[in-house]
Amino acid sequence: MALTKLDQMYRAVILDEAQHPRHHGVLADFDHEITVRNPSCGDVLHLQISEKDGRVNDVAFSGNGCTISQASASLMTDQILDKTPAEIEQMVETFSDLIIKGDVPDADRLGDAAVLKGVHQFPARIKCATLAWKAAAQVLTEKGKTDD
Amino acid sequence: MREQFPFFKAHPNLVYLDTAATSQKPQALLDSLQNYYINDNANVHRGLYKLAYDTTEAYESVRQQVADFLHAQSAEEIIFTHGTTDSLNLVASAFGPHAVPTGGRIVVSGAEHHSNFIPWQQLAKRQQATFVVTPVHSDGTVDVPALLAAITPGTNLVAIAQVTNVAGDTLPVAKIVKKAHDMGAFVVVDGAQAVAHMSVDVQALGADFYAFSGHKIYGPTGIGALYGRADLLAKMPPIQFGGEMISEVRDQGSTWADGPIKYEAGTPHIAGVIGMGAALHWFQENVDAAALQVEHELANQLRTALRAIPDLTVYGNDDSLATVSFNLTGIHPHDVATFLDEQQIAIRAGHHCAQPLMARLGIPATVRASFGIYNNQDDVTKLVEAVQAARRYFHGID
Ligand SMILES: Cc1ncc(COP(=O)(O)O)c(C=O)c1O
Numbered sequence: 069m070a071l072t073k074l075d076q077m078y079r080a081v082i083l084d085e086a087q088h089p090r091h092h093g094v095l096a097d098f099d100h101e102i103t104v105r106n107p108s109c110g111d112v113l114h115l116q117i118s119e120k121d122g123r124v125n126d127v128a129f130s131g132n133g134c135t136i137s138q139a140s141a142s143l144m145t146d147q148i149l150d151k152t153p154a155e156i157e158q159m160v161e162t163f164s165d166l167i168i169k170g171d172v173p174d175a176d177r178l179g180d181a182a183v184l185k186g187v188h189q190f191p192a193r194i195k196c197a198t199l200a201w202k203a204a205a206q207v208l209t210e211k212g213k214t215d216d
Numbered sequence: 217m218r219e220q221f222p223f224f225k226a227h228p229n230l231v232y233l234d235t236a237a238t239s240q241k242p243q244a245l246l247d248s249l250q251n252y253y254i255n256d257n258a259n260v261h262r263g264l265y266k267l268a269y270d271t272t273e274a275y276e277s278v279r280q281q282v283a284d285f286l287h288a289q290s291a292e293e294i295i296f297t298h299g300t301t302d303s304l305n306l307v308a309s310a311f312g313p314h315a316v317p318t319g320g321r322i323v324v325s326g327a328e329h330h331s332n333f334i335p336w337q338q339l340a341k342r343q344q345a346t347f348v349v350t351p352v353h354s355d356g357t358v359d360v361p362a363l364l365a366a367i368t369p370g371t372n373l374v375a376i377a378q379v380t381n382v383a384g385d386t387l388p389v390a391k392i393v394k395k396a397h398d399m400g401a402f403v404v405v406d407g408a409q410a411v412a413h414m415s416v417d418v419q420a421l422g423a424d425f426y427a428f429s430g431h432k433i434y435g436p437t438g439i440g441a442l443y444g445r446a447d448l449l450a451k452m453p454p455i456q457f458g459g460e461m462i463s464e465v466r467d468q469g470s471t472w473a474d475g476p477i478k479y480e481a482g483t484p485h486i487a488g489v490i491g492m493g494a495a496l497h498w499f500q501e502n503v504d505a506a507a508l509q510v511e512h513e514l515a516n517q518l519r520t521a522l523r524a525i526p527d528l529t530v531y532g533n534d535d536s537l538a539t540v541s542f543n544l545t546g547i548h549p550h551d552v553a554t555f556l557d558e559q560q561i562a563i564r565a566g567h568h569c570a571q572p573l574m575a576r577l578g579i580p581a582t583v584r585a586s587f588g589i590y591n592n593q594d595d596v597t598k599l600v601e602a603v604q605a606a607r608r609y610f611h612g613i614d
Contacts, residue, residue, distance in 0.1 A: 110567040135548055
């Protein structure tokens with residue numbers, strides 16, 4: 069029984085997403101770059117974004133972390149393609165809300181990434197899920213500043 | 217033993233295997249804290265009424281008790297601090313500049329907790345000293361010959377854990393101290409993971425400074441101690457100023473109290489000191505060498521059982537006392553921790569405040585199970601079964 073909560077978070081799609089992440093790697097050409105860390109657990113995420121005509125036209129991430137942070141980064145990178153920085157900022161807010169509350173009215177704008185909502189039952193893992201999203205919001209608003 | 221810990225009545229089904237992070241508390245400690253606040257609460261070192269006098273006596277008697285516990289020469293060598301971190305920072309800030317001249321050399325092991333790493337790294341920066349971090353073995357234990365070899369002429373200070381907090385290995389402190397002293401270096405020992413699992417004799421070790429935390433030996437949080445050899449404390453200036461720590465204060469200058477209270481500015485954590493005394497008393501009455509041996513055997517049983525699981529790496533070795541770190545290949549320790557938490561097993565997953573060690577091992581984190589005096593066979597069995605289940609779950613094996 070205890071595992072139903074686990075299953076809700078780790079649904080096959082998340083495990084699969086983490087094992088076969090999309091947009092994993094590095095870009096030869098990019099406009100924004102950031103490295104973020106989750107100091108309490110040592111997760112490191114390196115994110116690169118290239119923009120064209122005010123929209124994200126390519127993105128890649130690398131680094132290491134748990135299933136949740138890797139799956140989340142994979143889903144995030146897929147969802148922000150073709151979006152404007154302003155749209156992405158809104159998505160990041162919605163995503164944070166969803167992960168904390170488990171449900172929000174505008175979850176649709178997150179596309180497949182909404183599957184991560186099961187994380188809300190594991191407060192200790194919220195930061196794992198939001199790491200990549202916060203990195204995206206930060207790098208797009210601060211224009212490519214790295215934290216170290 | 218377990219009945220003496222009310223925590224386990226509140227959590228009857230919890231498998232608590234995170235004593236290296238903090239221990240649970242015996243009823244004896246809770247009684248002492250309650251008694252202190254109900255019957256004995258008064259500030260120390262200042263009241264002239266009997267209650268304040270008695271509380272001061274009780275506070276100071278814990279200093280003697282800690283001195284006896286560590287086999288120090290006298291209570292004058294025991295400074296109360298907030299814990300290990302505070303103790304190590306105090307030595308680094310107050311004694312560090314005396315020990316390490318500009319351009320000097322500091323040696324630490326590659327397996328140190330950040331608390332016994334960063335203060336020295338920062339001191340090295342301030343003194344433009346060479347900061348040497350010595351190698352570890354692939355199982356996370358300290359490479360002792362390499363550490364000894366790094367203690368060369370010109371080394372001023374060596375900082376090491378007596379027991380490390382990831383692999384759980386015990387360092388041959390006496391041998392390291394001998395080499396360091398031969399080279400003219402001081403040795404600071406981090407005893408956070410040692411005191412609850414072995415008897416400690418700072419004089420036999422020859423340690424110049426020795427730090428520990430009350431909360432890791434069944435005592436309260438927020439309290440700990442620093443042992444410093446009397447002749448060295450005589451040269452160590454205070455770094456915090458205020459009430460209690462003075463002899464005389466004039467407009468244009470002040471002089472300091474004699475003895476350890478000169479490092480204890482302000483109203484101290486009196487309840488913490490009293491509680492730590494109660495915990496140490498309880499420990500000495502209830503935990504003998506045989507009980508510690510049982511604890512060590514549980515850790516070894518766990519290591520043996522884990523080694524039988526495919527794709528699992530165990531850190532440390534059978535001499536490691538009560539701490540067992542491991543990783544399942546391809547499964548992040550945090551995912552393992554969440555899985556185990558769902559089965560009511562509390563272990564720690566992460567870098568354990570030992571990022572330099574993680575970097576040397578080429579891993580981001582480990583899962584760590586650590587034992588206390590209240591753990592039993594059942595805890596080991598449940599953990600091993602749950603780890604096997606975690607492996608099946610994340611690898612999609614039915
Ligand atoms: C080896 C070691 N050193 C230092 C510390 C720091 O102890 P505290 O947090 O009680 O100051 C710990 C515990 O976290 C430890 O395991």
